[in-house]
Amino acid sequence: MVDTILEVDDLKTHFFLDEGVLKALDGVSFHIGKQETLGVIGESGCGKSVTARSILRIVPSPGQTVGGTAKLFSDGGASRDLLKLKPTGEEIRAIRGKEISMIFQEPMTSLSPVHTVGDQIEEAILIHKTQDKKEAHQFALDMLDRVGIPNPKDLSKAYPFQLSGGMRQRVMIAIALSCNPKLLLADEPTTALDVTVQAQILELMKELQQELGMSIMFITHDLGVIAEVADRVAVMYLGRVVESAPVKELFRNPLHPYTVNLLKSIPRVGRGRGKKLQTIQGTVPIPINLPQCCPFMARCEQAMPGVCDKAVPALEQVAENHSVRCYLHHENNEVAST
Ligand SMILES: Nc1ncnc2c1ncn2[C@@H]1O[C@H](COP(=O)(O)OP(=O)(O)OP(=O)(O)O)[C@@H](O)[C@H]1O
Numbered sequence: 001m002v003d004t005i006l007e008v009d010d011l012k013t014h015f016f017l018d019e020g021v022l023k024a025l026d027g028v029s030f031h032i033g034k035q036e037t038l039g040v041i042g043e044s045g046c047g048k049s050v051t052a053r054s055i056l057r058i059v060p061s062p063g064q065t066v067g068g069t070a071k072l073f074s075d076g077g078a079s080r081d082l083l084k085l086k087p088t089g090e091e092i093r094a095i096r097g098k099e100i101s102m103i104f105q106e107p108m109t110s111l112s113p114v115h116t117v118g119d120q121i122e123e124a125i126l127i128h129k130t131q132d133k134k135e136a137h138q139f140a141l142d143m144l145d146r147v148g149i150p151n152p153k154d155l156s157k158a159y160p161f162q163l164s165g166g167m168r169q170r171v172m173i174a175i176a177l178s179c180n181p182k183l184l185l186a187d188e189p190t191t192a193l194d195v196t197v198q199a200q201i202l203e204l205m206k207e208l209q210q211e212l213g214m215s216i217m218f219i220t221h222d223l224g225v226i227a228e229v230a231d232r233v234a235v236m237y238l239g240r241v242v243e244s245a246p247v248k249e250l251f252r253n254p255l256h257p258y259t260v261n262l263l264k265s266i267p268r269v270g271r272g273r274g275k276k277l278q279t280i281q282g283t284v285p286i287p288i289n290l291p292q293c294c295p296f297m298a299r300c301e302q303a304m305p306g307v308c309d310k311a312v313p314a315l316e317q318v319a320e321n322h323s324v325r326c327y328l329h330h331e332n333n334e335v336a337s338t
């Protein structure tokens with residue numbers, strides 16, 4: 001198990017709303033290897049951000065993690081279950097930022113509006129890395145430089161609202177990487193950036209990954225980026241992982257009808273000009289009071305009545321490193337629970 005840094009099993013996070021219980025995560029399972037990049041994809045609302053937040057224990061109210069485990073392994077092989085730690089306790093606070101860092105989807109909501117960006121990076125460094133203010137200051141400038149911020153000295157004196165979206169995203173990345181985390185949870189880290197800056201940032205993340213031996217959970221809508229950065233991919237649908245496989249295998253041989261459709265919806269230059277782009281029929285339902293059947297059934301062209309409507313299929317391994325949650329690929333179409 002020393003090759004694994006994080007193992008998440010049957011993670012359940014629910015939002016207790018007036019309308020009912022919204023099961024944002026209803027049994028998410030996956031693992032991330034040391035120095036591995038796990039790409040996480042899926043349509044809006046399928047639970048990607050809530051998964052990252054659940055691991056760090058920062059799910060906003062009225063959300064609550066109600067089940068599962070998230071084991072963080074240390075080099076010696078010992079593990080701690082993050083879901084057992086108190087969300088406001090010292091233990092998880094020491095892990096946040098130092099062992100596990102997160103780049104948030106919306107940089108404006110996670111940067112403080114009343115502190116300069118330089119102060120915000122320095123603060124993270126002073127908490128986790130060095131007590132020497134001068135050293136922390138220099139390190140902050142170096143980090144801003146590394147994420148491609150021009151003139152870091154001047155810019156470190158700016159407040160977040162004075163920066164463009166792309167600049168703010170880069171500041172977030174600098175903060176997240178400044179303490180050499182063992183695991184980086186990157187939630188759409190480059191979506192707000194133009195393609196050239198995106199390429200620079202992806203390159204920087206790869207460089208730092210090799211230098212620091214960091215593992216990355218890379219959440220994105222962009223399947224092109226996934227193909228570029230991920231070693232393995234987990235496809236999420238309605239609060240569960242429905243397929244996972246090494247990146248090449250997933251692109252070459254997608255099994256779940258949802259994954260097949262996601263991949264078909266990538267626009268390609270020169271392919272079927274003038275033809276309509278493929279989309280997945282229907283929309284992602286809100287996960288309140290969902291029936292106990294395959295959650296993709298209503299949108300699936302290959303749904304098998306009498307099989308798919310009996311119970312939620314399990315995530316089953318169908319080949320080495322390739323798991324899928326679909327009766328089409330399970331032996332004897334056998335019906336399992338969860
Ligand atoms: N604060 C909240 N209160 C209530 N429901 C929430 C809250 N945050 C998330 N949810 C619900 O949890 C589910 C998962 O949301 P999540 O933000 O994880 O999706 P996502 O996969 O990150 O989507 P996107 O690609 O749009 O970022 C959705 O149904 C969402 O409506």
Ligand SMILES: [Mg+2]
Binds near residue numbers: 050105
């Ligand atoms: Mg999200």
